[in-house]
Amino acid sequence: xxxxxxxxxxxxxxxxxxxxxxxxxxxxxxxxxxxxxxxxxxxxxxxxxxxxxxxxxxxxxxxxxxxxxxxxxxxxxxxxxxxxxxxxxxxxxxxxxxxxxxxxxxxxxxxxxxxxxxxxxxxxxxxxxxxxxxxxxxxxxxxxxxxxxxxxxxxxxxxxxxxxxxxxxxxxxxxxxxxxxxxxxxxxxxxxxxxxxxxxxxxxxxxxxxxxxxxxxxxxxxxxxxxxxxxxxxxxxxxxxxxxxxxxxxxxxxxxxxxxxxxxxxxxxxxxxxxxxxxxxxxxxxxxxxxxxxxxxxxxxxxxxxxxxxxxxxxxxxxxxxxxxxxxxxxxxxxxxxxxxxxxxxxxxxxxxxxxxx
Numbered sequence: 001x002x003x004x005x006x007x008x009x010x011x012x013x014x015x016x017x018x019x020x021x022x023x024x025x026x027x028x029x030x031x032x033x034x035x036x037x038x039x040x041x042x043x044x045x046x047x048x049x050x051x052x053x054x055x056x057x058x059x060x061x062x063x064x065x066x067x068x069x070x071x072x073x074x075x076x077x078x079x080x081x082x083x084x085x086x087x088x089x090x091x092x093x094x095x096x097x098x099x100x101x102x103x104x105x106x107x108x109x110x111x112x113x114x115x116x117x118x119x120x121x122x123x124x125x126x127x128x129x130x131x132x133x134x135x136x137x138x139x140x141x142x143x144x145x146x147x148x149x150x151x152x153x154x155x156x157x158x159x160x161x162x163x164x165x166x167x168x169x170x171x172x173x174x175x176x177x178x179x180x181x182x183x184x185x186x187x188x189x190x191x192x193x194x195x196x197x198x199x200x201x202x203x204x205x206x207x208x209x210x211x212x213x214x215x216x217x218x219x220x221x222x223x224x225x226x227x228x229x230x231x232x233x234x235x236x237x238x239x240x241x242x243x244x245x246x247x248x249x250x251x252x253x254x255x256x257x258x259x260x261x262x263x264x265x266x267x268x269x270x271x272x273x274x275x276x277x278x279x280x281x282x283x284x285x286x287x288x289x290x291x292x293x294x295x296x297x298x299x300x301x302x303x304x305x306x307x308x309x310x311x312x313x314x315x316x317x318x319x320x321x322x323x324x325x326x327x328x329x330x331x332x333x334x335x336x337x338x339x340x341x342x343x344x345x346x347x348x349x350x351x352x353x354x355x356x357x358x
Contacts, residue, residue, distance in 0.1 A: 004097055007209070008104055009143040010070070010086040011220050012114040015231050016122060017080040018131035025055050025076055025128035052078045059117065062086055064109055074121060080130075081224045082122070084114040094163045097144070098172060105142050105170035105202060137234070139227045141303070142170070142202035143219060145212045153195035156206060157184060168199030186298050190291050198302040218292060222300040229308035232273050236315040239269050243322055263326035270319040273312070 055076040063069045070086035077083070092100060104110065115138070122129065144167055157164065165180035166172070175183065187197045195206035196215055203219055205212045243266055300306065 002093060003091065004094065004146055005089075005091050006144065006146040007087050007089045008101065009088075009145065009216065010084075010104065010110055010114070011141040011143065011223060012084045012086070012111055013139045013141075013220075013223055013227050014082045014084075014115065014118050015080060015137040015227050016082050016118070016133060017129040018133075019080050020055075020076050020078055020082075021128045021130060022052065022055050022076065022078050025125060028125050028128055029055060029057050054078070054083075057121075059121070062113055062117065064107070064113070070110075072117070074118070075220075077224055079224075079228060080133075081227055082118050083220055083224065084118060085220070086110065086114065094160055098163050098166045101142070101144055101167045101202070102170055102172035111138070111140055137227055137231050139223050139230075141219060141223045143216050144168075144202065144204045145209065145216065146204060146206045147209065148193045148207050148211070150193065152192045153187075153189040153206060154192075156195060157187070164197055164204050167204055168197055168202045170201050186302050188291075188295055188298055196295055196298075198299045200302055200304065203299065214292065215295060218296045219299050222296060222303055222305055225300065226303050226305045226308060228277075229305060229312050232277065232312045233308055233315065235269065236273065236312065236319065239266060240315060240318060240322070243326075263323050266319055266326070267323045270316055270323065273316065277312070 057074050059072045059074060061069050062072050068088060070088045073085045073087070075083040075085070088104075090097065090100060115136075122132070126132065151159075161184055162174055162180055165175050165183035169175065169179075169183055174180075183199060184197060186199075187195060189195050193206075194211060195204070197204045198219070205215050207215065
């Protein structure tokens with residue numbers, strides 16, 4: 001494997017709206033109803049597919065200022081994420097591939113051009129966006145797809161583990177033995193001649209171009225989940241910060257009375273995030289013992305999806321406890337007011353009886 005052939009892919013994902021109306025978007029783009037992709041290569045049950053297939057379009061290739069041209073694909077997910085995939089074939093030796101990967105991973109121009117392309121496309125598709133955001137969160141991920149040969153995955157790791165570790169870390173300099181070992185720790189194979197090595201910034205997929213496609217789509221899906229959980233985490237942080245300030249303010253009975261409105265808004269946000277999380281989880285289904293389920297779990301853990309999910313779930317529990325506290329404060333204020341009104345009515349009646357007795 002002195003000469004390597006394959007493709008370098010940049011996945012740039014943007015959280016652009018609360019939801020995307022895919023049927024409406026499909027009408028605007030003019031695309032046909034897609035199949036339930038990805039089309040898995042290994043034996044899998046029918047329901048291990050996307051429940052709501054994203055809408056895909058293929059703009060013109062994107063050319064960088066260096067003259068390098070990337071094939072372009074834009075994918076729209078119903079939970080408000082737009083993924084721009086840029087692909088460029090390569091034909092290089094190991095040392096050259098390490099250098100190219102490091103340079104492309106650190107190229108800021110790629111993300112800027114992808115963001116500009118996304119904003120341009122959404123300008124014409126705005127009617128399909130449900131509650132579009134002004135400020136976008138973004139994620140970037142890189143996939144080096146290496147065409148498979150007769151070399152087995154074990155032989156590849158043994159001979160070129162250092163280079164693979166550098167590639168998935170985006171490093172041009174050799175890593176220490178311990179760091180290279182950590183980078184190669186998360187790897188998976190189904191056949192002797194395929195391999196997935198996932199890192200937090202990039203992954204190497206050793207497979208045929210057709211065989212690599214579903215793996216790359218799972219890597220993309222894991223990053224859309226990371227992006228959504230980052231959005232939920234930020235939204236919950238903002239609303240909890242505002243609620244804490246409301247709870248800490250003094251104001252007596254009036255403050256407690258206002259808490260009902262704040263509590264309803266907090267609970268609505270909590271229920272919305274719970275619903276969106278469930279819908280995102282259900283967008284693709286796996287069996288727990290399937291290869292692609294294991295591949296997804298490995299990739300998701302590597303990019304940090306479980307960590308952000310834990311943060312979101314913890315804040316959702318805090319929001320639920322705050323909601324109960326605020327409603328308790330409101331009910332106490334309402335009970336006090338009702339009791340005061342009853343006392344006032346009794347006093348008025350007693351005064352009226354006393355005046356009549358005179």
